[in-house]
Amino acid sequence: SFSLTGIGFALTTTMAFTLTAELFPLEKRGEAIGGIFAGMSISYIVGALAIPYLQNVGGWRASFLYYMLPSSAIALILATVAIQRRSSGFENKSQVNLGEGFKNIFSNRSALFSLFGNLLAMATWQGILTYNISFFRESFLISIGEASIFILIGSILYTIGSVISGRMVNRLGRKPLTAMSILVSGIVFTVYSYLPTFLISAVVVCVGWFLLGVRDTAATSLIIEQLPLYTGIMMSLNRAVTQVGFSLGSGLGGIFLLLYGYQVMFLMLGVLAIASAVVFQWLTVDPSADKIA
8 A cells, every 4th residue: 555655646746746837837837836845745734733633533544534535535626627638738748759758858967967966955855854853852852742843843844935935936046046945954954963952953953944845846946947848757757866865865864873873974964965956056057047037
């Protein structure tokens, strides 16, 4: 069931961003992408609050029957009713050859390095997400309840960052916003483990969660514009490199944690973030930059 869930998530997120590129004009696309990330974050917040209550009332099956099943059914109905059956670019994109699409993507330096930069960024964020609560619990002895509240606050800040980024990508530019948010958040997540108190460290991490929301929206907005004719293929590859980044971040983070401890591990993850920012800034271009007045 978990493998089927993973396949379904990969397909739905890929198609959601692909349809966003087809159904929204360039000026509104960033806001739509920010809305998708914000929606995913809000669903996480609602689920985190609702599922423990449902499990206490009706056991573990209640969370599936009364939360996951209805929400999936509603999503299916909305997708069937609300999404246009034929988007503006459907006629041309239906004729795209997959082999030709992959060839054009891998021969385009900006498209290729935007994917590589995202892989590095995803490795950083997954490493942070995997181990930062353990760090706080071991270093500052916070309770499970306090850790849960901290995670919810981080999710809210991520949501806010996603929405704000969607509104700012046209004004500040997709590429500069991506590179700057990665760079600053990478520095933030590197230094917080060296701070003396939980309050100071937690505030710094909260800034990082906000910037993570900014980064996800800005980077996806940049990647989706690389080769408009091959948006579907590009989003599929982006989903793949995202998962590779997740595995890389968790794996490398675990190795460095076992060998050197939390501080060196977070430093290593921060270096990956800085490398990602360099890749986005110097090895990618924003093809949409001259299309927005």
